Amino acid sequence: MQSPDLIAPERLEQLIAGALPDTDREARMQGLALELRSSVSPAPERLRERIQSRPSPAPRRSLVSRRRLTAVLVPACLLVTVAGALVFGKGGGQDNSAAGERGVPVAVQESRSPEVVTGAASDGAGDAPQRLNGAAGGRARDIDMWIELRVRNGDQLSESAEDAARIVRELGGFVAASTVRTAGTEGEAELVLRVPTANVDDAAFRLSELGAVTNQHVVTEDLQTELDLLVRRIEAIDRAIRIAMLRLGSGTLSADERLRTEIRLERLRSERAQLDRSRGRVSADAATAQMTLALHTREAVTGTGDESRIGGAARSALELLGQAGAMAVFLAIVLSPLIFLGIVGLLARRSRARRTEAMLLERTRPASPSPSPRN
């Protein structure tokens, strides 16, 4: 028969700890606990001897707590990661710096076999653009050059623009277009210059002295092949024309043959005129180079000397870390379903283990009779 005055777990804890009982039931429960506590019997002597016959364990090593280990390992790993990124970045920065000192990494574009030369940004005043040998080996070339210069202020910008026009005229060229904008000490200008190809190197050299070169870009396109083709075609047509005229002047042609020859002669002359015009255009392109001179008063994008190396190294290091972080995020996203399934599986396994354990312990009787005889 169950007693109506049930004892709450919290009150039971107090009674076990020695609190004074308030009711008979509490007193009985406390008495029960005392009886259980006082009924402890020592382990059998044979068990004690059995255990004491074992050798003593080796001294326990002092363990490093997980917290201390984490406090040391995490900063160490971060330090190694950052140092590695800086080393890689420094190597990349040095490469970039070396290229800057050379002045020109060369890239070739495929377009009527042009040759592209791009100058890296440099703040060295008066750095000369790469020499192009405008009439290299006499070959016809179409040269398109872009030069960007930084000047101190708006006044110098105006003076430099005037000087550029004067230089180009002195070299036999002309200013095709000009735009100048100034506002106080700031300003920018753009001049499109046409310069005889033979003088393009001199022009580039003299123009670069007007300020600090911050960028340069050149596209050269070989026109000689096209020109040679045109010349050979023209020569072939000239020969065909002479042959046709000789035939017409021979007086041996029938009326029909004469007519056909005259038609053919007319067609040849027309084609020759067209080829002449093409040759003229190609020759004109090869005769002068287009130079675009951009002047500005903006600060240089890149630093100088050592600062650019450090900046480049730091930037490369940050890029590397950024890429590593992006890769980590990508992997986390890709692997997250597997991780989730793993966690769910682990929790299910633990839950099952707990249920099995509870089932084993809920047996009223011992699991099985002991194989050894009971005493």
Add this chain to the structure above:
Amino acid sequence: MADDHLDGVHQYLLLLTADPTLAEDLAAETFEKALRVWRRYDPRRASERTWLCRMARSIALDHFRADARRRRREERFAHERAWQEDDHIPGTFSPELDAALRSLTAAEREVIALRIVLDFDADAAAQVLGIGRSACSMRLARALRKLEERMEAHAVA
């Protein structure tokens, strides 16, 4: 370590299994394992007694599992050991208390052994059982109520 805690661990296993011979075997196995893995014991995580009782519990559960598998393999139903007049848990328990204890489940005897007999505090007992503190208190309250009821029933009988 063995000298200090052998009595407590043996008593715990005795109440858990209600089988003196099995308790003795499991206690020996517990201390054998403890001596082997002693270097891995971290005193910051639990006291020696808690660590040993947790190990003893694990070993006892392994024994129960193996026994259950064996009986399933032999295609026998669970063997109910016949209650015998002289069957008792060694100790100075009164006959009513002894009979009442044997009528409890292993889980109920286990929590009584830890909290009452060995005087573990609530946190240490919960750590051994692998449950929360409040769950441990609730389990103890139920076990003691049931023990009291069984004692009354035996007394009446």
